[in-house]
Amino acid sequence: MSPVNDLDPRLLRAFVAVAAELHFTRAAARLFVAQQALSRDIRRLERDLGAELFVRSTRQVTLTTDGERLLPYAHKVLAAHDELADAFRGEVRALLVDLNSAGLAHERVLARARELAPDLELMARYESGLTGAVREMLTGRLDASFGRYGGLAPELRARVEAQFVRYEPMAVLLPEGDPLTGLAEVPLDALAGRQVYAGAGNDRTPEWTDLAARLFEGRGIRVAPPAPLVVGREEFRRVMAKAPTPVLAVVDFPPMPGSVLRPLVDPVPLSPVSLVWRKGLRHPALDALRRAAAETGAEEGWGERPPGSWLPEGEALGAVPGALTAAPRSG
Known part of the structure; x- marks a missing residue:
């Protein structure tokens, strides 16, 4: 029997990963294997098929004609x-979803996903910061999160998938007693000449900064x-009283002690939010989460x-993968 009739799926996964990344080091990291092992698998697959699948050079990796022919079959x-x-498979493991902060619109998406898939477990995490969340995804400690996909570093963006969810209006957290708290809405020009905290120095949130x-x-x-990361409501109150600096936020940000939330206007700044998950992840709860994001976004x-x-610039709807359409039903 020809080896083509008995191909090891592991070899095909190695091939698909390299074809997606066009880079052996990144593909190995994506599969959580050593680069040498990945290279051996590709050589074995080429030997079994009797075809060269990649053109390798010191500068780039490209698919051959046979590689392009194999890809859809793989x-x-x-x-x-x-x-x-x-x-x-037995019991499906829980899907771990980072919601950034309590009270944000993402919680409504999660609640809807739980309604769509009552027999599955979707576990919330509140870690904050899409860049930090993606790093956790790539180590397998997290499955999905929400945030500004377009603000991720290119090497991280290449290793995740995304579905646009929301244009989230932005706001400012003002210290109690700040003159701008007397306004129902704060024009951006009213902040001219001031400093506004936006997570500078926090390596989990560079996309926000x-x-x-x-x-x-x-x-x-x-x-x-940069300033030390504040954790906890009482610590936030103390820091806000000690160093009364406005904080860039979103309109759904939960109330914080010692501060007043006001929406920003003239213009209304929008934070483009996407649902982001590890590339190649297959999980029925992720299907439910994607459907929930699309349905909730369309309704609201x-x-x-x-x-x-x-x-x-460049982050309007359509510039980010995925759209406000429901993901296919699993099963």
Whole structure:
């Protein structure tokens, strides 16, 4: 019998990973294997098929014609293999979802997903910061999170998948007694000449600091310098009283002691939020979460932009993978 009739699915997974990354080191990290082991698997697959699948050089990796021909078949075989495994797998493990902070709109998405999949376990985590969450995903300690996909570093973005969820209006947390607390809405120009804290120095949230820098550019507003990370409501109250610096937030941010939340206007700045998960992750609870995000977003108009609103360049709906459409039902 030809080896083609008895291919090891592991070899096909190795091939698909390298084809997706076009980089052996990244593909090995994605599969949690040593690069040498991955290279051996690719050589074995090429030997079994009698075809060269990749052109390798010191500068790049590209698919050969045979590699391009194999790719759609490999996807079909692996999908069938995964479906077979799912059919005979025991209890499905919990899906671990980081919601960033309590009280945000993501909690409504999670609640809807639990309604759609009552027999599955979706466990919430509250760690904050998409960049930090993606690092946890790549080690297998987390499955999904919400945040600004477009603000991820390219090497992280290449290893996750995303579905646009919401344009989230931004706000500012003002210290009690700040003159701007007398306004129902705070025009951006009212913050000119001031510093606003936006997580600078927090290695879990560089996508948020970058968003602030883009928003403040040319408006005379400065991103506040790095400061120790504040954990806990009482510690927040103490720090806000000691160093009364406004904090960039979103309109759904939960009430914090010693501060007043006000929406930002003129223009209304928007934070583009996506559901993000580890590339290649297959889990029925993720299907439910994707459907919940699409359905909740459509019901609440999360994809609608207020007239004259502000977005970081290149991050409008359509520039991020996925759209406000329901994910296919599993099963």
